[in-house]
Amino acid sequence: MSTDESFIDIQGIYKRFGGFTAVDGVDLAIQRGEFFSLLGASGCGKTTLLRMIAGFETPTEGRILIDGQDMTVVPPNRRPTNMVFQSYAIFPHLTVRDNIAYGLRKDRLPKAELDRKVAEALEMINLAGYGDRRSNELSGGQRQRVALARALIKRPKVLLLDEPLGALDKKLREKMQLELRQIQDEVGITFVFVTHDQEEALTMSCRVAVMSEGKVMQVATPRELYEAPNCRMVADFIGSMNFFMASPRGQETDRLVLEAEGLGTIRAPLPGFAVNGRAIAAIRPEKLALTTDKPLENLPAVQGNIATSAYLGDRSQFYVRLPGMAAPVAVSAQNVERTVREDLDDGTPVWLSWRDDAIVVLPE
Ligand SMILES: Nc1ncnc2c1ncn2[C@@H]1O[C@H](COP(=O)(O)OP(=O)(O)OP(=O)(O)O)[C@@H](O)[C@H]1O
Ligand SMILES: [Mg+2]
Numbered sequence: 001m002s003t004d005e006s007f008i009d010i011q012g013i014y015k016r017f018g019g020f021t022a023v024d025g026v027d028l029a030i031q032r033g034e035f036f037s038l039l040g041a042s043g044c045g046k047t048t049l050l051r052m053i054a055g056f057e058t059p060t061e062g063r064i065l066i067d068g069q070d071m072t073v074v075p076p077n078r079r080p081t082n083m084v085f086q087s088y089a090i091f092p093h094l095t096v097r098d099n100i101a102y103g104l105r106k107d108r109l110p111k112a113e114l115d116r117k118v119a120e121a122l123e124m125i126n127l128a129g130y131g132d133r134r135s136n137e138l139s140g141g142q143r144q145r146v147a148l149a150r151a152l153i154k155r156p157k158v159l160l161l162d163e164p165l166g167a168l169d170k171k172l173r174e175k176m177q178l179e180l181r182q183i184q185d186e187v188g189i190t191f192v193f194v195t196h197d198q199e200e201a202l203t204m205s206c207r208v209a210v211m212s213e214g215k216v217m218q219v220a221t222p223r224e225l226y227e228a229p230n231c232r233m234v235a236d237f238i239g240s241m242n243f244f245m246a247s248p249r250g251q252e253t254d255r256l257v258l259e260a261e262g263l264g265t266i267r268a269p270l271p272g273f274a275v276n277g278r279a280i281a282a283i284r285p286e287k288l289a290l291t292t293d294k295p296l297e298n299l300p301a302v303q304g305n306i307a308t309s310a311y312l313g314d315r316s317q318f319y320v321r322l323p324g325m326a327a328p329v330a331v332s333a334q335n336v337e338r339t340v341r342e343d344l345d346d347g348t349p350v351w352l353s354w355r356d357d358a359i360v361v362l363p364e
Contacts, residue, residue: 005068006029006030006031007030007031007032007033007034007066007067007157007158007190008028008029008030008053008064008065008066008158008190008192009028009029009030009063009064009065009066010026010027010028010029010030010049010053010062010064011027011062011063011064011065012025012026012027012061012062012063013025013026013027013049013052013059013061013062013063013064014026014059014060014061014062015045015048015049015052015057015059015060015214016060021214022045022048022214023045023048023049023052023059023214024045024213024214024215025062025214025215026045026049026062026211026214026215026216027216028209028216028219030190030192031190031206032190033188033189033190034190034191034206034207035181035184035191035193035204035205035206036190036191036192036193036205036206036207036208036209037192037193037194037195037201037204037205037207037208037209038050038192038193038194038195038208038209038211039195039196039197039198039201039208039209039210039211039237040196040210040211040212040237041196041212041237042196044211044212044213044214045211045213045214046162046194046196046211047162047194049211050083050160050162050192050194052064053066053081053158053160053192054076054079054081054083054160055071055074055075055076055078055079055081056076056083058072058073059072066079066080066081066157066158067080067157079158080156080157080158081156081157081158081159081160082103082151082152082154082156082158082159082160083151083159083160083161083162084147084148084151084159084160084161084162084164085147085162085164089147090135090143090146090147090150091135092134092135092136093134093135093136094134094135095131095132095133095134095135096122096127096130096131096132096133096134096135096138096146097118097122097131097132099135099146099150100118100121100122100146100149100150100153101114101118101153102150103149103150103151103153103154104117104153104154117153118131118153119131121149121150121152121153122149124149124152124183124186124187125145125146125148125149125179125183126145126179127142127145127146127149130142139172140167140168140169140172141168141172141175141176144164144165144167144168144176145176145179147164148164148180148183152183152187152189155187155189156189157189157190158189158190158191158192159189159190159191159192160192160194161180161191161192161193161194162194163194163195163196164180164193165177165180165195165200166195173200177200177203177204180204181203181204193205198237198238198239201222202222202225202226202238203222205221205222206221207219207220207221208220208221208222208225210225210233210234210237210238212233212237217230217231217233217234218230218231218234225238226238226239226284227360228360229241229282229360229362230272230362231362231363232280232282232362232363235282235360235362239284240284240285240330241282241283241284241285242282242283242284242285242288242329242330243280243281243282243362244260244261244262244263244280244281244282244283244325245260245261245278245280245281245364246258246259246260246261246266246278246279246280246281246361247259247277247278247279248275248276248279249265251270252267254269254270255267255268255269255270255356256268256269256270256271256275256361258279258281258361260281261324261325262302262322262323262324262325262329263281263300263302263322264302266281266300266356266359267300267356267359268281268356268357268359268360268361269356269357269359269360269361270361271360271361271362273363275361275363277364278364279361279362279363279364280361280362280363280364281359281360281361281362282359282360282361282362283354283358283359283360284358285317285330285331285332286315286332286333286334287354287355287358288329288331288352288353288354288358289331289352289353289354290318290320290331290333290344290350290351290352291350291351291353292344292348292349292350292351293351294351295351295353297353299353299354299355300353300354300356301351301352301353301354302322302351302352303322303323303349303350303351303352304320304321304322304323304329304349304350304351304352305320305321305347305348305349305350306318306319306320306321306344306345306346306347306348306350307319307320307321307328307346308328308346309344309346311335313335314334314335315332315333315334315335316332316333316335317330317331317332318330318331318332318333318344318350319331320350320352322352329352331352
């Protein structure tokens with residue numbers, strides 16, 4: 001999969017609408033065969049960027065290369081790309097077969113070959129036997145798969161998907177996520193996938209670009225994004241995170257020593273940037289251990305009180321008030337036992353402990 005040179009090369013791209021900058025200086029290098037996602041809140045410029053890759057929008061500044069060729073001003077139908085839109089644009093009055101064949105209408109294939117390709121596509125989306133069904137007699141998920149098949153049947157080098165699962169309910173969405181991954185593995189096409197759902201981006205992608213206000217904040221694998229976010233925005237957007245304002249106090253071999261509000265003196269892995277002045281110490285809720293007794297191990301620990309808690313089935317979420325901190329700290333604990341802990345009423349004194357390397361130091 002990985003070649004040294006990138007397959008889609010986005011270089012210094014800006015898109016301005018009047019005085020408003022929708023895409024604000026984006027550089028991205030997407031590899032051949034990669035499942036690459038653009039993730040960010042509503043209005044951050046994901047669709048605009050995708051439309052520029054597809055050719056439906058021209059950049060105000062910058063260049064887009066696909067497979068080494070400058071595509072910046074090439075019209076959509078002359079690009080090796082195909083786009084699946086959020087509102088699955090399939091024709092309700094046509095059959096499933098005719099909807100899929102529509103993707104090949106310009107190719108004027110002999111009937112036998114067209115039939116073979118459509119049958120293959122039906123097989124791929126698990127709808128063999130549905131060819132004669134009218135599309136308005138399909139479920140949302142089935143319609144979505146037809147839209148996908150119609151885009152894939154042309155075997156584009158790049159498939160651009162704009163929130164293609166947005167309209168589906170949670171269960172179906174998760175099923176389609178797996179199916180999309182499988183289809184992508186089988187066909188080996190480069191996918192650029194837009195979503196505002198962080199869980200979806202993490203499940204599906206080789207790498208994710210997190211966007212905010214037209215800019216790319218971080219490009220990384222799902223694991224890197226979660227375990228080593230590079231800024232507060234990314235840390236906050238991916239999963240949940242506790243933040244503590246902190247001041248550096250010095251260095252001990254490979255640890256940065258900080259004085260953090262609520263936690264006292266803490267030691268954290270050295271961050272990849274120079275900390276001068278203030279910083280933020282961040283820790284995920286599941287990386288904090290909650291106990292009623294003082295932890296036996298020689299771990300860093302602080303005492304607080306349960307502010308409130310919630311039972312969520314697979315885990316429980318606790319909010320713990322620490323002296324000197326306005327906001328309670330979130331702690332999540334897997335419910336390994338079937339018996340629910342009854343001893344943690346609001347107000348109960350508890351200990352929070354953690355390991356040094358669970359702490360991420362972020363710029364203020
Ligand atoms: N044709 C246009 N003219 C003016 N402003 C536009 C145009 N298209 C998009 N915008 C603005 O650019 C910004 C980015 O829009 P875009 O559609 O790319 O966001 P998005 O990240 O896809 O959001 P969503 O998740 O809601 O789909 C928005 O503030 C939007 O209002
Ligand atoms: Mg959009």
